[in-house]
Amino acid sequence: MNNKNVYLITLMFLGFMLYIQWQKDYNQPVITETTAVENNAFVDTSVVDDVPATTTVVDDVPQPLNNNINNSDVPGMIEKTADTQVIAKVETPLLKLEFSAKGAALVYAELKAYPLKKKEAQHVVLMDYRDNHFKIDAGLVTQDIKFTHNDIYQTATPSVKVENEVTEIKFIHRKAAGTVVKTYVIDPQSYAIKVTQTLTNQSSENWNVSEYQQLMRNDPWAGVDPSFTDAGRYSFKGVGYFDAENGYETQDFDDLQDEITKKNLGPDSWVAMVQHYFFAAVIPTTDQSQMIAKYRAGSVHPYLAQIITNNKQVSAGATENFESTWYVGPKLQKQLPAIAKGLDLTVDYGIFTAISKPLFWVLEKIHGYVGNWGWSIVLLTVLIKLLFFKLSEAQYKSMARMRKLQPRITVLKERYKDDKQKFNQEMMGLYQKEKVNPLGGCLPILIQIPVFIALYWVLLESVELRQAPFILWLQDLSTPDPYYILPAINAAAMIMTQRLSPTPGMDPMQAKIMKFMPVAFSVMFAFFQSGLVLYWAVNSVLSLAQQYVITKRIEAQDTPS
Template sequence: MTSPRNFLLIALLFIGYLLWMQWQEDYGKSPAVAGTSASTASTATPTAPPATVPSGADVPSASSGASPVPAPTTTAESASTRSGQHVIVDTDVLHVEIDTRGGNVVVADLLAYPLQPKDYQHPMRLLDGSDARFFQAQSGLVSAGGAAPDHQAPYTAEKYAYALADGSDTIEVPLTWNDASGVAVRKVFVFKRGSYVVEQRQEISNGSSAAWTGNAYRQLQRVPPVIDTSGIKGYSNIERYSFVGAAWYSPTDKFQKLKFDQFAKEPLDKPIADGWAAMLQHYFFAAWIPAQGEIDQYSTKTYVARAADGSVANRYLIRTQSPAINVAPGATYTDAARLYVGPKLQSTLDQIAPGLSLTVDYGMFTVIAEPLHWLLAQLHKLTGNWGFAIILLVLLIKALFFKLSETQYRSGAKMRKLQPRMQALKERYGDDRQKMNMAMMELYQKEKVNPLAGCLPMLVQIPVFFALYWVLLESVELRQAPFIGWIQNLTAPDPYYVLPVLNGLVMVATSMLTPSAGMDPTQAKMMKIMPVVFSVLFAFFPAGLVLYYTVNGGLGLLQQWIITRRIDAGEKAAAA
């Protein structure tokens, strides 16, 4: 895959692939996500903004077995006007702030992932309580006839700062809510050392004289992140190619996802057993994971939150809602779930919940990309450097396709030897394409050359090429990973453009060994300017991707040069 023709073909295929994905998103028929009942299947898209809180008036009794249906509301308040005191929790991997207004997780900083390389004073903030970057993990209770604290209810905290002490592996953060009727709720968050999973319990104590019936719900609500897509730099911004939106999973329906601009067109209202609900973005995500065995009512709808002055931006939510809960007078019931807020570490996510590793979305190349990611991770364990792991991975892929590449290069070398004779045929027949093609076929048959022999090996390798592209694009392990010397961030462009220039030189050298017979003048000019075009494009691509292309091209050039010399030597020996 090193000749300019091959690069051009790959570029065209890649552009076609991106266009196809966009066409599927805009015009392709999406799978139905409505519930199985007739009433759910016929539900129309609401004209008013859907509720941020499930309606207590629609909560059924515990014996009915049904789940409440979220009802629309007309207004919502901004974060600044709906905020209590913040309870701060610090572990070895997380800085979290919990708002006493609702008991929601409103801030989550990932301490091991700085915004800029090695700048750990400014970590990646995934959850954010500000209006401009609003992203919160909310939870609450609703009841048809009794008191219940939703995600806007005021809670009381025992203290407002927690830190994981040396020698301790767990922190428990309790919040309490009490009603005059005797119903009390204790919301407890449990943090563990080295973990991005936050366990949550909602303990319902019914001190009233009547049975309490209601439902627990948990939801993720956010505004879409702002991604720079302007200019050439925006075109090469890898964040724009990663999926951003909501996702959910169940053993029955498997992994499903929904972009923000599709919320109104494809509302989700469906009972799901043993699943989870998430909001995804490049490298990171948050997910609510209900207790296994529950039938959860997921309601994913467009949510536009507006204050009275209309100052709040568009928001979207995905909600998981428990079956009906019945708590007898004097009894206590605990509803539990887990919140994951952290990086897409593919090797550990399925240990947290089934299917959670699918949040690392490789699209249609998943079946090839997952083994490649595993192999890259093993090579990193061996080398301790992601750059060297990429180089070793290229070597292994080259070894795997060695025979195919050898066939391709041998065919190219033979075609190169025929160039003078092919040029003579072109001059003899001039514009008579039919006679020239017939003469060339006779020449191929006489010299036992198959002009298509160099195409099949390349076509076989193209799926691997695309799969590896997505592995390098989506792997959070490579985020800000240093290589050597001037390259201290494999996910950022080469600061001195050394790799793009080297890649251009490799392409120029390769083109000198590549047969150009049969090209028209326009094609010949394109082949000459392609190294320059690719060097400019690669100047804005992540260094890890350009490292792969450069090493792959360099090895291909070496292999092609050796094969060409062997063929030349063999012909000289035969002539002697």
């Protein structure tokens, strides 16, 4: 790769990163509310808004009917009254979960397979009511009676270890008019939790019932300036929602402060709270739902994402189930599509998705054979190099011919040193006479720029590569090289490439700057993820080898025998 082209790619990449940061810091878009379409399938919005999504500091849900009913006669029930109190703890090989008395909400989720830092005992905690005030809860509402997330539930299983078999955890809340049993089905090998709200109508009236589910949290990243080496610096953080018709849409936390967003969703809908590498989502089973995302200033859980399903009739004396799925875990691209359509879109590669997804697919296939993400990156780099081999060959042939013309260009430069316009005319005439295209190397570079940036997003967003080891000193490809060996290898390759590259018409000051550039860029690369620098270094070495062979071959063609 021409050293000037290397710098061009890097500068364009840095410009792209600066543009992202500028958009993040200064270009806050105005969010317009999407008005919900009139639809009799939904509970009246005045009722819904009063229940799951209040705008005051304290939830202002009306007190349920007969809230003081005594549940202590339920055999085996653990009596709890404090609504902030955890009444059940569940542990699987993958998760540690905690559920509260208030609403039987999921208020704590620890991901046991993901250390917070490499080789440390502390794990990633995605949800914590004591820290990020992140929880998922659900309720059922009718025109006359509400079973809300503020109701106090009880359970007979305060501590459960789920090891080999799928296990059900049940919570119960009773009113005079009816009873709700919330059942969580925990699979020891999955981050997906099946949720069923079973409503028994003990009244003499038929009910039209809607289920609502909601994610609520604060923004722990607000006011925190991440370091340049933070892999999640540019990753999306906010609300994502999806349906089969409209696809995936997002609202970051800053957007939510501007205006409420409401939208009707069709089949295969879901809503999620997304952050770097991990997310939580609620996935209803109905074909119609309404999504509401909003910011509630002053609330402990200011950011709310809510999904409300269409009505289901529960006749007097009858029992009905309301089923959904909650996902709490990493963005595992291979597993997510099986849980819900479009769920893998939470791995947000932005405008380079069309390139990044195939790159990751190939990377994952290679990993399936070699079992090491570092070697997978090396082999992917080789494949990309082979894909562009012919284009690179044309580029290096053009450069080699320009290199051979260098002495003649130097003579022209000396002859027309006082007339730059004449010098440029004579130099272009020489190129034309010798059939050398000085722009011959541009096309390969223009093609490789989006590939390079797309791979950057793959390495940034793919949790599969988080803390992935390579060899020896490289034990985490998502962090910078701790001993700067890869940046040094890259610097050496760039310097050697520079010596092979022609510099027609360059003045002494430009030449000095070009000689300094490999060192400058290698210092910059020292702060990039080692996985990305690994790709760049391998590509630089392969490009150097290809350029060296082609240059020597071209030079030998005109050498007298």
